[in-house]
Amino acid sequence: MIQIKAMILLAIMFILGACGGSGSGDSAPSQEEGGSQPPISYPKMTQAQASRLLHQATFGPTGAEIDAATNLSAHAWLEQQFSLSPTYHLPLLKLSPDKEQATYINRIDTWWHASLRAPDQLRQRVAFALSQIFVVSDTGNNLRSQPEAMLNYYDLLLKHSFGNYRDLLQDVTLSPVMGTYLSHLGNEKANVELNIRPDENYAREVMQLFTIGLEELNLDGTPKRTAQGNTIATYDQTQIEGFARIFTGWTFADSTKWTRPNKDYLKLMQVWPEYHSELEKVLLNGTVVAANEGPENALKLALDNLFEHDNVGPFISKQLIQRLTTSNPSADYVARVAQVFNDNGSGIRGDLKAVIYAILMDPQARDLSQAPAHFGKLKEPLLQTAQLWRELNAYSQSGYFITWGLDETHGQVPLGSPSVFNFYRPDYQPLTLAGTELVAPEAQIANSATSIGLLNYHYSSLVWRIASTKDDNTGNQILVDFSDHAKLVEAEGKTALIDYYNQVFLSGQMSDELRRELLGVFDWAEKQDLQYQIAYCLFLLVVSPEYAHQR
């Protein structure tokens, strides 16, 4: 369960800012500890509010999901999501027909199946966000031939999505997939005679990317400055070498030989003490792990040392905010969430469920009238396609979602980043925003080539793959079904469809101009089948700037 104090604090902030709650809401469960606060009433969401929350917290809502959520408050919807058991990916893996071994494309198929259809949408979305922080990738390396291992890594992220960050950090560190990707698997202590010293790869990236970043941060995510105005580095080569020693001695589980390990990519790595460096290790904030501490205890001390660093709260919170709600959170927003990271209200640090709750229940996230004008983010291409396929009940006759070349059509592949630095930097500023303080990370993959790739992908998905226009033998083609939308037009007219699209795809924020363009389709395409008219209409909507900007 969510830690109650933090939850109530946020809920109060939200309700104070929200416009008068209408109708009956549900109440927070009564307080267990302290028990004196009155129960809090949460207003039910309108359609637009529900759509907005589900854009931030799922792989894109369907009309049916918005209807269901409209009976709930934001709090209750989140509680419901938190209570669902995880849909793990590895058990869903389906081999290609007549094949005995899984391949890369099977793991991509599995990702689509789970992301589109799993009921635990919030967990799936958070795991996707975490996969862009704790990056591993099978692009251009040997992990490409280990699809089960990649799925298992994603499952590890799913498992800890609502758990504690410290546990997540430990499992990520000991994952043989991460060990392979950042090469601390098989990393051994120094051999002075052979000029061999421990591999520094994981030591560096675990600090730069997974925990603290390069510069000391304030609680609100802004860099600390010296009197001269300079930023302060969080570590130097001394700490790199200290952590590099920590991550020595680990290899595949159940190996009988260090030099020829048993390649079990699914179990967490195990330690071979004789290959671990027992030298002293200098860590952060003046902490030193003494010589001969033993590999497991040294690892525990080192991960604690990282976890306890003041940067982790703001560093991780800000990136999760950027992945879910807004590219440019105000300093206050970051500070509010980082505070929850530091202490969930019950004295627990690193409670990710409380952090996710704080991100999504923040007044800025829930009430656009309290958010700055630039609030929101550019929708990731994979999230765009996911929403379309969810709403249009996409399927293929073969039962697979076979999608080659996502890097060229979407600029991103799940667990397929070009490097450990993810598809985009959190601080990427496109030229259009030059001279402002604003960033738009997702714009880094929206270059002319990928933007046109996505434009084409949407067109072919929507216009060339309409199920009712196809014969029987469509094989792996991913088909979309407009029949419900056509029924709506036939029963209630084109305006009803546009109103529906406004709720589902634009959270009720459609401009008059876009509405006119969409209605216009039914005039210029009137001689074509209704399904095509609808497909053109939806195509124009999803390639519009209004859809691109999730607010």
Place this chain on the structure above:
Amino acid sequence: MDRRTFLSLCLKGGVSAAVLTSTQLSAMQSLLNQQQYNDYKALVCIFLLGGNDSMNMLLPMSGQDKADYLASRQNLAIVDPISLSPISSLAETGLNPALAPLHDIFNTGDLAFVGGVGTLLAPTTLDDFKNKRSHIPAHLFSHNDQQARWMHGKEKQSINTGWGGRMLELLEDHPHFASNISLAGTNPWQTGHKTSAFAMSRSGQAKIHAFKGTSNRAQQIEQSVMRNLAASQSRLAKVYGEGLSTGIANSQAMNASLENLVPLPDFGEGRLSQQLQTVAKVIASQSQLGTGRQIFYVTMGGFDTHDEQVTKHPELLAELATSMSEFNRAMVSLGVNDQVTSFTMSDFGRTLSSNGDGTDHGWAGNQMVMGGAVKGQDIYGTLLPQRLGSEFDVKGGRLIPQVSTEQYSATLAKWFGLSASDIIELFPSLGNFDQATLNFMA
């Protein structure tokens, strides 16, 4: 508006090129050709992502240097180098045999190496490093920060601008979109204050399905899409709307210019080969586009060889060398070899010491420059001794560069046509060095 202004505007993305036929485009090209330059020049940056172990491209052949090399590199040492005879050096130097496809290009004088290059703000000694003096570049050994430093060429004002884009802006008030082309997406090197790279896919194809055909549908959809893009309201919506509408207009112009090209020599199937093939096609169509200067960006990944270096690194170098030799052949066949210079950049060199089966992030490295204008068959800069504990070794075989990335880049920028004052504007820290440029370009 006269025809020239109109076409110029159109190619810069101000007007949709869709309204022009390719015949109209080529009919107007001659106007643009005369616009600014008397000649044509192109720079092709080949970025080796991850940090190439480039010290292992050039090897000592004999004596104490070789003994030191073998002692430091151990199982990662290259024991069967190809002998190179640089013009200006008495000593033989060994070439990593994985680079064999470049040997002939070196010998015909179209390829040079530049040794000991890395990020520096001023000449730096071991003593400076140990005392953490202020001119030590920030975030050494970090991938993205060091990549950025190679690319921006100026103490960063913004993490996103680089010397390639700013160089074009110094040469032209409003750089033509086709003067700045990336085969690997957005990058700081090609981003200026008001221009950024036009990104092409590896295959170079960018037909727009929704707009294809002569039906009413195609026309209506195109017009509606473009109206929607132009109507972007919020700042973030504008990022998308302006980006896509410019991308569409430029892609249509590029598609038109890529029709009916002269045939090129074959390229391989690898990603770098494919990118360089598209670069070659664009260069072949340059007269259609009417750009006097072009910069290109291609990348090759996988150089972060923390493990399995013994097998991985030779494969990487072989692919690099093969792709570069294909590109050289294409430039010669197009008759533009003297006008096109390609060059490598990479995050950093790597440690001379091993971590068991690979190397870690280092500092100085060696780079390659190729083209008819290169004073080839030679090695410039400093071939640093591959000895642990030398006066250049800050620790573990991370070597202090003797040539700054800015001197290396400035030499290329000077050849490209930048004036001495523009070069200082582009690379202000050059004032800290004795020479602003090296001697590797004719």
